[in-house]
Amino acid sequence: MSQANGQQNLKNNGESLENKIKQHEENLRFLTSQANRIDESILDLQVSLGRYHSTHVTGIENGNGALEAEEETIQQILKKENTAAGILCWLKSNTLSWASNAVFTKDVVGVVASLARVASAELSQVLSEHLGLETMLAIVCKTHEGINALEKYDAEGTVNSSRGLHGLGSSIGKRVHGRYVVICLEDLSERDPLDSENLSYLTADGLGLRETLFFALFSRLQIYGTRGEMLGALPCIVDGALSLDGGMIKKCGIFSLGSRKEVEVKFPVTSGESDLPASYIQAEDMARMLKWESSKIAADIIREQQLLDYTNANLTNDV
Template sequence: MSQASGQQNLRNNAESFKNKYKQHEDNLRFLTSQANHIGESILDLQMSLGRYHSANVTGTENGNGTLQAEEETIQQILKQENSAAGLLCWLKSNTLSWSSNALFTKDVVGVVASLARVGSAELSQILSEYLGLETMLAIVCKTHEGINALEKYDAGGTVNSSRGLHGLGSSIGKRVHGRYIAICLEDLRPFVGGFVPNDPQKKLNLPKPKLPNGDCPPGFIDYAVNMIHLDSENLSYITADGLGLRETLFYFLFSRLQIYGTRREMLGALPCIVDGALSLDGGMIKKCGIFCLGSRKEVEVNFPVASGESDLPLNYVQAEDMVRMLKWESYKIAADIRREQQLLDYAQANLKNLV
């Protein structure tokens, strides 16, 4: 190849990378504009939803009762002084300590017991007993990145007490003893059906159980996964795949666990119980054929009880749906922005080498 041909090739390559650089720069500018627009729309909708809550909940007896119940649950968790959940709640209540670790701030959703409310003390007690203290104190993370940030290990496989959550605990004179459960939302197999139409809580559209004669068992109330109440923040939360907490976390925890009024009614429904059942008077079937007998056991951490949650208007439900959809769009655009930025950096590096 002649010198002139080589120089022409260099000029052609440089021109090609200039065009690619310009294209990726334009794409990045467009995507950033889209992301900003979606962010503003989400903020406007959330402010609108916040005004609704201020007008209809704040200052009411029910609102105060629910807030008090949630605070009691947080206090129950904090009493578990040597637990990862107790340390996590303490850190979140102390903003400076919490914000000092970006990975925790970004990826941890919360502790299972703090992510939902229920309609009665009886339901709170039986659901908490069914899950057990260890699961009630489980830390929920969005991704593997969050799980990995919680704990680091030495070369021999032992937990490094100076890093991760253990390290944060040590820095403030608190320690985590023993094992604890961490749940990664992106690994869970979600519910694949739809939602109950126009339901403000986005309840799962599960078919009612049926006895061999085709009737719904007497005393059946609902599935446990549909008897939890999510507040506005947790209801609008979505994963990178556009899924909410009910169809991921709580479906994973409860599956198709059935709730009955009494033990007698629950036992009468045995032919249609597969994933277990509970009764409000203390009956418990873990799985088909596995019965939990004996007296009730008080669990140290319970779900907070919602005080008279009122039905939400249709426009509120539609606004919540729009927030979920826009958040999902935001996640997808953020991924596109990261990819375009990488391509832009690559084109820029190659252009510098050719000039």
């Protein structure tokens, strides 16, 4: 190749890289403007939702408000002080301890019992008894990163008691006894509705707790008013059924008999949720989707910046 051809190729490569740099810079400007627009929209929605909360009292039942009902559930969990759920709730209630653990703060959503609200004490009783204490105390993570942060192991595969949640428990004088259940939202991908309070928690696919956690737990469970109604529907029951007066069918052909037992940890009971206006619910849904969109744009911005840095480095090396 002649010297002239070599110089021309260098010039062409340089111009190509400069064009790529301009394109990446334009993409970054566009993405940044989109991110700013979405952030402003989210802020406006949060202000509107905050105004509604400041002027309305919802979730009242027998003199017990939504916050009191949720606090009661948290206290039930805290009583299980040597469980993973109990330690986790203690950490979340002590903001400094929780905030100092970035992976937990970012990825751990909470404990199953604290993530839903139901409309009656009867429904709380039967759903909580159906799941059982182990599942009610299950820790919910968004991704496998959260699960990996919860527990560490030594070279022999033994749980390292000085790291992860075990280590945090030891630091506050508590110890995780035995096994505990962890649910990973990114592994659950179905869609179905339940509680709306925690829909700001999203998987990478933009799915909330309705479409993931509670679909996995309750999607095929049937609920009847009485045992008689439940037994009358036996031909239609495949994956379990409950009745509000205490009847329980685990799955087709397997019945759970005897008196109902007092459940140690139950879902909070709040009756006012159905009174929320349609505009409020729509605003919540919009805020959830905008937050998901914002997270995707943030990822795009990081990727564009990496491409820009890479192209700039190539241009510098060619000069």
